[in-house]
Amino acid sequence: EAQVTQNPRYLITVTGKKLTVTCSQNMNHEYMSWYRQDPGLGLRQIYYSMNVEVTDKGDVPEGYKVSRKEKRNFPLILESPSPNQTSLYFCASSPDRGRRHFGPGTRLTVL
């Protein structure tokens, strides 16, 4: 089954404790991206990647890092999480610049 998977689905952590949210797609898509979704603010793009080793900042990249060492994986790294990064995070992949296939989401709470 073609899909985008994210892990973990739910995470509660404390301020400053480094964490990684993994994202993997099995559709051989070149393009992948990360979004956060907050009430009243909608979906905002954090980072995106056009291909292996090619990444660029989205609209809200501060406090996040990404890497794209393999085509299928695009992890989101929070080196020192803060409470304002509490949010619902979505990874997406796309075969081109159009349709995004979204993962199921990761609900992160930073205390």
Added chain:
Amino acid sequence: TQLLEQSPQFLSIQEGENLTVYCNSSSVFSSLQWYRQEPGEGPVLLVTVVTGGEVKKLKRLTFQFGDARKDSSLHITAAQPGDTGLYLCAGVRSGGSNYKLTFGKGTLLTVNP
């Protein structure tokens, strides 16, 4: 300033009613997409419109792209409870990076039986 303004923000209607959701901008878009998101899930693409004035139909859903490619609408005929969800429009800004897809804040639709 929100690049894509969606209205209304919330909509609660009875089964069988018709409704229209709007997505407006002062910017020109090379394409616009509509997604539906259900609780606990990621958004799922409904349609992409790319040509000014284009109309696309998906069963009871009709999507229209404005002639100037600055706005779009989604019309649902005879809404059903299964149509309940968050409807999001998203666009690739004309002249901008083709990899940057900007989302509106969404319209939360509730269809009551």
